[in-house]
Amino acid sequence: MGGIVSICRTGVALAAIAACAIPAGADVRAGEARADVLVRTIPFAVAEMDDRQPRQTLHLPVGPANGLHAIELILPWQFDRPASPETVLRMVVAGRIVATIPVAGRTTGVARVSVPVDTVREGVVVAEFALSDPKAAAQCLGTEARNSLHIGPNARAEVALDRSTAGDPASLIAHAPLPLVLTLPDEPSEGTVATALLLAAERPTRFAKSGPVGPDWQETRIQIAAAPKGKVDLTMAVPGSAPLRIEAQSPEEIAQLFTRPSKADNASAVATLPFSAIAADIAPRPISDRGGWMLSLPATGLPHGRTLSRIVADVRLDGGPRGDPAVVTVALNGTLIGSKVARPGKATRLDLEVPDNLATTVNRIDINVLREHTREDCLGGSTIATLLPESHIALGEAKPAADFHDLPSSVADGAKLVFAAAPSAADVASIAGLLRGLLSPHARLAVRFGDLPENGPAIWVSHTPPPGAKPPMRLSGRAERIRDADGEVVLPDAVIDRLTVAQLVETGDRPILWIRPGQDFAGLANLPQGAELAFGNVAMFDGSQRVFAMHSMRERIVKIEREGDFDPARWMEGHRIWLVLLAWAAISTLFGWLLLQTRKARRDDTIRGLNA
Numbered sequence: 001m002g003g004i005v006s007i008c009r010t011g012v013a014l015a016a017i018a019a020c021a022i023p024a025g026a027d028v029r030a031g032e033a034r035a036d037v038l039v040r041t042i043p044f045a046v047a048e049m050d051d052r053q054p055r056q057t058l059h060l061p062v063g064p065a066n067g068l069h070a071i072e073l074i075l076p077w078q079f080d081r082p083a084s085p086e087t088v089l090r091m092v093v094a095g096r097i098v099a100t101i102p103v104a105g106r107t108t109g110v111a112r113v114s115v116p117v118d119t120v121r122e123g124v125v126v127a128e129f130a131l132s133d134p135k136a137a138a139q140c141l142g143t144e145a146r147n148s149l150h151i152g153p154n155a156r157a158e159v160a161l162d163r164s165t166a167g168d169p170a171s172l173i174a175h176a177p178l179p180l181v182l183t184l185p186d187e188p189s190e191g192t193v194a195t196a197l198l199l200a201a202e203r204p205t206r207f208a209k210s211g212p213v214g215p216d217w218q219e220t221r222i223q224i225a226a227a228p229k230g231k232v233d234l235t236m237a238v239p240g241s242a243p244l245r246i247e248a249q250s251p252e253e254i255a256q257l258f259t260r261p262s263k264a265d266n267a268s269a270v271a272t273l274p275f276s277a278i279a280a281d282i283a284p285r286p287i288s289d290r291g292g293w294m295l296s297l298p299a300t301g302l303p304h305g306r307t308l309s310r311i312v313a314d315v316r317l318d319g320g321p322r323g324d325p326a327v328v329t330v331a332l333n334g335t336l337i338g339s340k341v342a343r344p345g346k347a348t349r350l351d352l353e354v355p356d357n358l359a360t361t362v363n364r365i366d367i368n369v370l371r372e373h374t375r376e377d378c379l380g381g382s383t384i385a386t387l388l389p390e391s392h393i394a395l396g397e398a399k400p401a402a403d404f405h406d407l408p409s410s411v412a413d414g415a416k417l418v419f420a421a422a423p424s425a426a427d428v429a430s431i432a433g434l435l436r437g438l439l440s441p442h443a444r445l446a447v448r449f450g451d452l453p454e455n456g457p458a459i460w461v462s463h464t465p466p467p468g469a470k471p472p473m474r475l476s477g478r479a480e481r482i483r484d485a486d487g488e489v490v491l492p493d494a495v496i497d498r499l500t501v502a503q504l505v506e507t508g509d510r511p512i513l514w515i516r517p518g519q520d521f522a523g524l525a526n527l528p529q530g531a532e533l534a535f536g537n538v539a540m541f542d543g544s545q546r547v548f549a550m551h552s553m554r555e556r557i558v559k560i561e562r563e564g565d566f567d568p569a570r571w572m573e574g575h576r577i578w579l580v581l582l583a584w585a586a587i588s589t590l591f592g593w594l595l596l597q598t599r600k601a602r603r604d605d606t607i608r609g610l611n612a
Helices: 134-138 163-167 169-174 190-200 251-257 375-380 404-411 425-434 521-526 568-574 576-611
Strands: 005-007 037-043 046-049 055-061 068-079 088-093 096-101 108-115 124-132 149-151 156-162 180-183 205-207 220-225 232-236 244-248 272-274 285-287 290-298 306-319 326-332 335-342 347-353 362-370 383-387 392-397 415-419 445-449 458-461 480-484 489-491 500-507 510-516 538-541 546-550 558-562
Touching: 046 055, 046 124, 096 108, 169 244, 180 190, 190 205, 190 220, 190 232, 190 251, 190 415, 190 425, 190 445, 205 425, 205 521, 232 251, 244 251, 285 290, 290 383, 306 326, 306 335, 306 362, 306 404, 326 347, 335 347, 362 383, 404 500, 404 510, 425 500, 425 521
Parallel strands: 005 244, 180 205, 180 220, 415 445, 415 458, 458 510
Antiparallel strands: 037 156, 046 149, 055 124, 068 108, 068 149, 068 156, 088 096, 088 124, 220 232, 232 244, 272 392, 285 383, 290 362, 306 347, 306 383, 306 392, 326 335, 326 362, 480 489, 480 558, 500 510, 500 538, 538 546
């Protein structure tokens, strides 16, 4: 164990890890740094600014202040055209100006700004960029006078850690940068698979072979070793220092070391989720003509057995030159669900029900304030919009899982991932890509190789359906294809046979996610953001993206067709000409019979008249 740090107490507070006793005989040489500081690079982006939106706020996660030596922001900036001589760009942190960036008369530049370490709050630096241009303000109603400022690309923060930090396991783990780069053994064990999936849950992660560590700490390389059942053993590379070794009794303990504690209560009886419990910037906003807040709420952030029911937004407007009203709107995943007129000085509440089938795996909530921009705004400043602490999300009882995005609530209290056959390291990487957004790092995940357990939610990775289940597509035996409403084949059986297919299957009262690997299954390790399992209960993937998704019970545009099944509509479509001819013959026969009966009745009436 030469040159290796051994952490023997896991699943406890990070501050206690450094005090962990080292096993007897261990050669501990942690923190033999080869430089005065350990530098961590954090990329970030800042939206553009102009006279109408002269302020932008940056929330930069830099880790706990303990162990920080210095923070420096590298800010490439660019104007649409040379800035006026009166233009000033300031950066404010914790209420004090930390930099005035010289931009007057220039178009581009790169600023390097030092941020005091004592401004870090709960591991985050909150920096406000303020752009001031009196000349533009006087002309701000003319769009031709606007001159936008763009910060980035390649904006980044360089966070330097004290040399002593390399000897403190708690600080190293707390400051470990993203993405994670995981290396697995060629034949991973059940515990190794569970550890990798929990580490990859909700974090930027890629899987790779072990490689050299550069001088700048831009990613965290973790190698998970093969370990006996009931133990997890991994090493984390540290630039300029010996690697950090971590041993634990369960994958959950490892995952908690690399996960920030959630502010949300995970109890199933929770009825509300305050906006403050969501990792989002809800600071007051200056509103010139429009502005607001964007909150991202992943389904994994909801307590077990709970779902979105209502969104309650309390907004107050203050200041402004004229006191004109504004309109507050709330949208969920791009769909407007409500709006209301807000008057300055008063709190405005929007209590909105979440429509059915609108929630998804990662929910985006947009709360915007819209108002008319006037010349008085240029001279007197903007209206300040505040999202009040009473704002929250009301939770309801989750129904049985009907779509993929319902799974996180079902598996939050524990799930089993079952591989019909022992997976390779590449298989694990692909499963991590598919399950992104469905697993929480706080979940209890049990991995096993072999048979599917009889009880509880499960994820089944196999080429055959779960025993006793009736999935929408059986993917074995008779050929299956997807047709549209016009009867045209959208996905033929030959294509489906090559794709990776995920299906949500109900067996009794428990949901099962069945994943049938396809020919390009290995490519799903790099599945792009936004291609995760979300809508529907059937989804298909090639080696790089999601190519198809549907709900087999609700879909009206397309349908699943199994060879040999009788489809009355399709049969009628195929025999339309003969049916038309048959109908014409039947109508003609009926018309002839009616005509014959009419003539016969008239003849009988005539005969009766003559006899009379």
